[in-house]
Amino acid sequence: MxxxxxxxxxxxxxxxxxxxxxxxxxxxxxxxxxxxxxxxxxxxxxxxxxxxxxxxxxxxxxxxxxxxxxxxxxxxxxxxxxxxxxxxxxxxxxxxxxxxGAHRPNQQLIQLINKAEENPAILRLGTGEPAPELLPARAMMLSLQNSAASLSLSYSEPRGSLRLRETLSRYLLAKGINAAPSSILIVSGGLQALQLIALGLLHDGSAILTESPSYLNSVHVVQSAGIRPCGVPMDKDGLLARRLGSMKRKTDAAMLYTIPAFHNPTGCLMPAARREELLHVCMHERLPVVEDDVYGDLWLDEEPPPPLKAMDREGLVLYIGSMSKSLGPGLRLGWIVAPVPVIDRLADIKMQTDYGTSALSQHAVAEWLETGRYDEHLSGLRAELRRRRGYMDTLLNRYMGSRAEWSLPQGGFYIWLRIRSPIQVRRLFDLALKEGILLHPGSVYDPGLDEPYLRLSYAYASFDQMELGIRRLAALISQLSGDNTQEL
Structure with missing residues (x-):
């Protein structure tokens, strides 16, 4: 109390x-x-x-x-x-x-999820962030102490710290992206990147194409700017590029938003051939692309194909990166790579709203990238995520093998689970929450979804919590589908 x-x-x-x-x-x-x-x-x-x-x-x-x-x-x-x-x-x-108020309220389900996450006793089976024990808090603190002499707490220039942008320019070159510091804007996380793009480059009433389902439907950052997301069908390799032309003409879409690497929420990885096809169609249709690559560093089996931005020769792709999923969501640090006129426009809007991303976060990320600590951390993080992914797959086979189907992702955090029984996922969500288990229903990412899906994450819950959560989830699904053979 x-x-x-x-x-x-x-x-x-x-x-x-x-x-x-x-x-x-x-x-x-x-x-x-x-x-x-x-x-x-x-x-x-x-x-x-x-x-x-x-x-x-x-x-x-x-x-x-x-x-x-x-x-x-x-x-x-x-x-x-x-x-x-x-x-x-x-x-x-x-x-x-x-x-x-002009900013639209979040979905009721998202509000319930956000509220439930305040309770430390909640078992979180779908949370889209790494568990605290996977983040290098102590190492980050020591790093800041050792580099305090070079830390500035003054405002940085509109595009962000020049030191960090130069460091990011070298980091991105390893991904095949040739980005000068002048074409990089430091932002306060990927969400702000989307907000700046919506406010600075699109007009009220514009349509933006995206995968169906998509993370973009779970936040109202572009919707509040008057932008309409329009879903493009997917298969196991991601967005169906061949549908983009007709969808653009049908909706008069101004842009495409896509997550090619370890898509949120499905976890799928777009192969190189599909990426080339997508970029070819977008160039033909003159359809700008917003590439969200916040999970790109979290490959678990082998490195993903080069980002769309690495293949971009016409300045068609706006590239978003972030440290939220790998180094720490509390840093609130990300970046946009875009043509210089676009960066100037978005930097001007950013300066009108928050006068720059945290100087402390910019210093910390620059330090970790320059010293190689980030690569060392990624190596350990990937190994742990690989273990967690394997364990969740084992649990799903043990408890859900006959009740659901899923594919094992090659990276990122998420398993997109389809429940075979035609149950009401909202009812499942409510029952699970009463038992202290927090789920992410598929309808959060596609309001028109007519099949029962869940986004599961192996990045946050502990091994014991995973076992308890998946076992109880299977029991609740059995209860709702009328199968009482599963122990409750």
Whole structure:
């Protein structure tokens, strides 16, 4: 129980009165403005650590005071006349402002997932980040201590630290990408890269083609800029390049967004031939490409084919990279490679929004790339991910062999699992969450998906958690499909 909900049980003031006063305080401070839906009786009882009867008494007092009221279909909300009771002046109706905001709210499922991830007791079977023990926190701290003399905490130039951009230029050359420092923009993670591209290069109402399913559907960063994602079918080798021409003409799409290396959420790797075909079609259609390569360093079997950007001879590809999946999501550091006029445009917008990516993160990444520590870390990370992938595959064969089908990815974090029984994945999500297991339903990545899919990740859960989670998942699937042979 947090201090926010802690009651003074040694006080002479009855518990119900303390609860009443605490809620009045939230209303008076504006934390719970007019129209706010307050937690249910059960939730309040759990938070305050009291019986529901005590909560009922406190809520009855609040209702009698005119502070709250129950509305059919809405639950109990802060009433319209609240501020006539506790103050002489009304405060703004923040609920109306929230509803009017230009940035679209996240999907309800994503909001539930984000909320559940705050709970350290949750078993996370689909989380798209490395487990904390896979990240080099201590080594990073020592590195920063040893290089503190060269650290600057001043603003960097609009494109980002010149030292880091020069270092990235050499790093990218090993991938076949010839990028001068002037054609690199440092950003605060891959999401900001997408936001800058949407705001700086596309107009309201534009369409952008992407794989179906796609990570792009799970975030509303481009949708909030008025951009419409349009799905292109996939097969085991990724996006069907031959469909791009007709899809572009049908949707009047302005760009293509694609994840060729270890696609999120399917984990598939686009082979070299398909990449060449995709780039050929896009050049013919004059369709710019946004290549998201944030998983490119996480190959587990053999190095992937060169990025699309390495084959780009016409400046058609905007390339996004990031350290979030390999070195640490908390660094919030990524980059865009693009023609200089595009970099200038996006850098100008970035300076208007955050005045530059963290100087500390830029220093740390430059240090790790220059000293070879990043390559050493990648070697160990790949080995551990390889072990985890193999173990999850073993568990799936043991518990889910007759219930689902999947392909083993060659890199990245994800296994795209199709459940053979026609169950309701949202019901599965809810049941699993009640048991403390967090899933990522396939509908998050394709709202029109008509088959039951899950995105599983072997990067976050421990080996023991994987075993427990997959075993319980198989039991819940059996329960929903009417097969009671699996032990619950």
């Amino acid at each position: 947090t201090e926010e909900w802690l009651l003074d049980r040694s006080s002479d003031t009855p518990l119900y009165q303390q609860i009443h006063d605490r809620i009045v305080g939230k209303i008076r401070s504006g934390a719970w403005p007019v129209g706010t839906k307050i937690p249910t009786q059960r939730e309040l009882a759990e938070r305050f650590g009291v019986n529901r009867s005590t909560i009922v008494y406190a809520l009855d007092e609040l209702s009698a005071d005119g502070l709250i009221q129950s509305k059919v279909g809405q639950g109990t909300v802060v009433a319209n006349n609240t501020w006539n009771v506790i103050a002489s002046a009304r405060t703004p109706d923040w609920g109306r402002y929230v509803a009017a």
